[in-house]
Amino acid sequence: MAQDGSFNPDDHAVFTTDRADGRYASTRAYLHHIMKAREPRLKYNPAMSADSMKLWQSDMAQTMSRLMKHPDRDLSSLPAPVLVSEEQRDGYTLQHWELYPFDQAVVPFLVLVPDAVNTNNPATGILCIPGYGQPKEFLIDDNNPHAMARLYAREGYVAVVMDNPGQGETGDLEREAGKGVDLVTVGRQLLEMDWNYLGLSSYIGSLLTDWMKTQPYINPERLVVSGFSLGAEPLMAIGLMHPEVYAFVYNDYLCATRERALTMTKPDNRGNRPWPNNIEHLIPGFLLEFDFPDILAALAPRPLICTEGGMDRDFYLISGAYEKAGAPEAFEYHHYAKYADPSTRTYLEAAPEGINRDEHFRLANVDPPHHYFKDEFILPWLRHILSK
Amino acid sequence: MAQDGSFNPDDHAVFTTDRADGRYASTRAYLHHIMKAREPRLKYNPAMSADSMKLWQSDMAQTMSRLMKHPDRDLSSLPAPVLVSEEQRDGYTLQHWELYPFDQAVVPFLVLVPDAVNTNNPATGILCIPGYGQPKEFLIDDNNPHAMARLYAREGYVAVVMDNPGQGETGDLEREAGKGVDLVTVGRQLLEMDWNYLGLSSYIGSLLTDWMKTQPYINPERLVVSGFSLGAEPLMAIGLMHPEVYAFVYNDYLCATRERALTMTKPDNRGNRPWPNNIEHLIPGFLLEFDFPDILAALAPRPLICTEGGMDRDFYLISGAYEKAGAPEAFEYHHYAKYADPSTRTYLEAAPEGINRDEHFRLANVDPPHHYFKDEFILPWLRHILSK
Numbered sequence: 001m002a003q004d005g006s007f008n009p010d011d012h013a014v015f016t017t018d019r020a021d022g023r024y025a026s027t028r029a030y031l032h033h034i035m036k037a038r039e040p041r042l043k044y045n046p047a048m049s050a051d052s053m054k055l056w057q058s059d060m061a062q063t064m065s066r067l068m069k070h071p072d073r074d075l076s077s078l079p080a081p082v083l084v085s086e087e088q089r090d091g092y093t094l095q096h097w098e099l100y101p102f103d104q105a106v107v108p109f110l111v112l113v114p115d116a117v118n119t120n121n122p123a124t125g126i127l128c129i130p131g132y133g134q135p136k137e138f139l140i141d142d143n144n145p146h147a148m149a150r151l152y153a154r155e156g157y158v159a160v161v162m163d164n165p166g167q168g169e170t171g172d173l174e175r176e177a178g179k180g181v182d183l184v185t186v187g188r189q190l191l192e193m194d195w196n197y198l199g200l201s202s203y204i205g206s207l208l209t210d211w212m213k214t215q216p217y218i219n220p221e222r223l224v225v226s227g228f229s230l231g232a233e234p235l236m237a238i239g240l241m242h243p244e245v246y247a248f249v250y251n252d253y254l255c256a257t258r259e260r261a262l263t264m265t266k267p268d269n270r271g272n273r274p275w276p277n278n279i280e281h282l283i284p285g286f287l288l289e290f291d292f293p294d295i296l297a298a299l300a301p302r303p304l305i306c307t308e309g310g311m312d313r314d315f316y317l318i319s320g321a322y323e324k325a326g327a328p329e330a331f332e333y334h335h336y337a338k339y340a341d342p343s344t345r346t347y348l349e350a351a352p353e354g355i356n357r358d359e360h361f362r363l364a365n366v367d368p369p370h371h372y373f374k375d376e377f378i379l380p381w382l383r384h385i386l387s388k
Numbered sequence: 389m390a391q392d393g394s395f396n397p398d399d400h401a402v403f404t405t406d407r408a409d410g411r412y413a414s415t416r417a418y419l420h421h422i423m424k425a426r427e428p429r430l431k432y433n434p435a436m437s438a439d440s441m442k443l444w445q446s447d448m449a450q451t452m453s454r455l456m457k458h459p460d461r462d463l464s465s466l467p468a469p470v471l472v473s474e475e476q477r478d479g480y481t482l483q484h485w486e487l488y489p490f491d492q493a494v495v496p497f498l499v500l501v502p503d504a505v506n507t508n509n510p511a512t513g514i515l516c517i518p519g520y521g522q523p524k525e526f527l528i529d530d531n532n533p534h535a536m537a538r539l540y541a542r543e544g545y546v547a548v549v550m551d552n553p554g555q556g557e558t559g560d561l562e563r564e565a566g567k568g569v570d571l572v573t574v575g576r577q578l579l580e581m582d583w584n585y586l587g588l589s590s591y592i593g594s595l596l597t598d599w600m601k602t603q604p605y606i607n608p609e610r611l612v613v614s615g616f617s618l619g620a621e622p623l624m625a626i627g628l629m630h631p632e633v634y635a636f637v638y639n640d641y642l643c644a645t646r647e648r649a650l651t652m653t654k655p656d657n658r659g660n661r662p663w664p665n666n667i668e669h670l671i672p673g674f675l676l677e678f679d680f681p682d683i684l685a686a687l688a689p690r691p692l693i694c695t696e697g698g699m700d701r702d703f704y705l706i707s708g709a710y711e712k713a714g715a716p717e718a719f720e721y722h723h724y725a726k727y728a729d730p731s732t733r734t735y736l737e738a739a740p741e742g743i744n745r746d747e748h749f750r751l752a753n754v755d756p757p758h759h760y761f762k763d764e765f766i767l768p769w770l771r772h773i774l775s776k
Contacts (some may be wrong), residue, residue, distance in 0.1 A: 007561075007564055012564065023494040024493060025493075025494050025495070025558055026554075026559065027558045028559075028573060028574050029560065034492060035581055037492075100411065102418055104412055104418040104421040108413060166414075166415040170413055171415075171416075172415070172661065173660075173661070176395055176400065179658045179659045186415050188667070189419045189423060191667075192649070192672070192673075192674075193423055193673070194672045194676060269565075270565055271561035271567040272567060272570055273561070274570075275573050279576070279579075284579050284580070284582045288582060
């Protein structure tokens with residue numbers, strides 16, 4: 001308590017107890033310590049051999065499949081996707097398609113086919129997954145200078161664009177009411193059915209990945225998944241579950257989500273220590289198995305670019321995995337421009353407990369106002385890895 | 389859309405689609421229909437035989453155990469609870485105890501031992517579980533005219549009082565900051581660890597139930613669980629998992645929670661159709677197995693009182709189960725005073741979709757301002773069933 005009697009968050013940044021036996025009466029506090037004591041079962045171990053790493057990767061993939069709980073119905077047992085309409089755009093054809101993943105559902109998606117592509121000259125196919133609040137149309141918007149799918153089409157790649165569930169055309173009353181996106185209710189409904197939001201988004205992405213392999217103008221040996229922000233999560237799930245995907249564009253800061261949850265314990269002025277994200281990010285048990293850096297490490301030796309920084313510790317971990325897999329050059333990462341100079345970055349083996357969101361971003365070398373699709377890094381990198 | 393262009397919730401009360409194939413693009417809408425199509429596996433079937441009902445009850449108990457995920461450590465493998473202090477109150481001794489369910493945790497609880505009780509005269513023991521926002525001390529408060537535990541002690545019963553996790557002494561910064569209870573973060577943290585809030589609260593309640601059986605001044609043949617509001621949820625879990633509990637006081641309206649979630653689809657003025665409750669009520673997969681009325685039906689033939697109404701349909705269902713179990717007199721229920729006259733109640737086989745919270749309460753015969761511990765029904769009922 002501050003001297004004037006008001007509540008001072010800094011006095012309560014970490015959990016404390018004044019009991020001689022060290023026990024906590026606060027449920028939030030003791031759960032924190034229980035969670036902290038449970039290291040993820042499949043945490044990447046830099047000391048493992050290359051052979052052990054392959055077994056670990058197989059376990060990673062199986063565990064991700066178990067957590068994602070995709071329905072048994074694969075693309076071949078669903079109604080065939082339908083091309084609804086197409087129109088010529090500047091340098092590419094924009095196709096509007098529909099996928100029918102459930103009896104009750106239609107899931108629209110877009111396909112951008114560059115003019116130079118034809119079945120005699122199949123192209124790289126890139127699955128594009130937007131960020132929170134972005135409809136898929138934002139990724140082709142001429143007014144968006146960093147329009148992921150439009151820029152890929154200009155490069156000559158076939159871009160397939162999905163909505164995150166509950167966004168864009170798959171939203172509920174957003175357009176009528178003018179309200180913001182609500183993924184919490186969709187997330188809740190999925191969790192009630194023993195599923196989860198990432199399970200659904202990765203199922204749709206997985207079906208589209210399979211669909212791309214059947215399209216004659218796409219080279220099935222050159223599939224790429226490109227996720228922005230929220231879309232980087234299905235990228236990770238699809239990555240582990242689809243060994244045939246050739247390369248990955250991870251466009252967000254690399255977040256150690258378990259550590260973030262265990263360190264962002266500083267309360268706000270009202271004494272609230274909220275969880276760092278909403279329940280569309282909740283997959284029960286996920287953090288008992290692995291965290292994001294482990295998942296990216298398990299993608300080795302497949303080409304991977306990370307474009308918006310994070311903790312160097314985590315990049316060293318992933319680099320180590322790529323080296324062990326014999327492909328050190330297949331992993332590339334970039335920090336935000338603000339932290340491009342190594343002397344400006346924070347280097348930590350472990351983030352400290354008792355921080356808030358701003359402090360977390362600072363320690364993770366994140367520059368939130370400059371969160372956008374980093375075509376300046378991604379397009380040259382793709383040209384390079386696809387020229388091989 | 390209303391004619392003036394503003395958003396009118398009544399126009400969107402239920403999910404609609406203008407597609408000829410009946411499919412929904414809205415994720416929220418198609419998930420609604422998927423969930424609706426999945427009837428709970430263990431839904432009570434009034435047509436089953438008395439023998440089938442016993443097998444069904446066994447399946448209900450096993451399924452509840454699976455969902456509650458209690459740790460393996462039972463009372464005998466934990467440090468013994470400790471009596472910290474005691475003081476004489478008006479007609480009873482108030483004992484402050486501590487339970488140690490995890491290495492990192494202390495969970496305080498209260499025991500009220502009436503003056504007339506001793507080991508030669510062991511008494512009925514009642515586990516008392518408060519509602520949302522109520523510390524356990526509210527249940528003994530002399531200024532609370534409906535103080536559950538104090539009133540039980542006055543009747544000569546030993547009352548054992550726990551906090552719901554994250555409330556009262558087990559809260560985090562509420563006292564320092566003066567903020568309200570936050571069970572959402574505690575619930576989230578549990579879900580991240582593949583557990584759930586009800587799993588934790590019922591684990592603590594379960595340990596205390598086992599502890600009560602070891603106390604020489606409690607008659608282990610006369611254990612009662614009494615839950616108010618939020619506390620009625622652990623009552624249900626403990627009820628199925630502890631066949632040795634003799635009777636149950638369910639002090640809330642009887643809510644068909646699955647139907648509530650599937651019918652409260654009317655948006656607010658911002659177009660939001662929120663889930664009816666917070667994630668401290670979320671148990672992934674629970675509603676695929678059963679709903680509250682099924683659980684109460686599975687308590688037959690053990691004495692049960694419901695004190696704050698609900699839909700007559702659900703009370704008929706439970707009455708039918710008690711009749712089948714050969715104990716029709718063991719189930720008693722009361723409506724709110726406002727709906728005591730049968731002609732004032734709504735009778736529905738199924739609630740309609742497209743309602744909001746107020747409409748739900750009206751159709752379920754609920755009078756929210758009069759939500760309190762109904763000692764006027766409960767105390768006479770307990771005297772009656774315990775005199776047998």
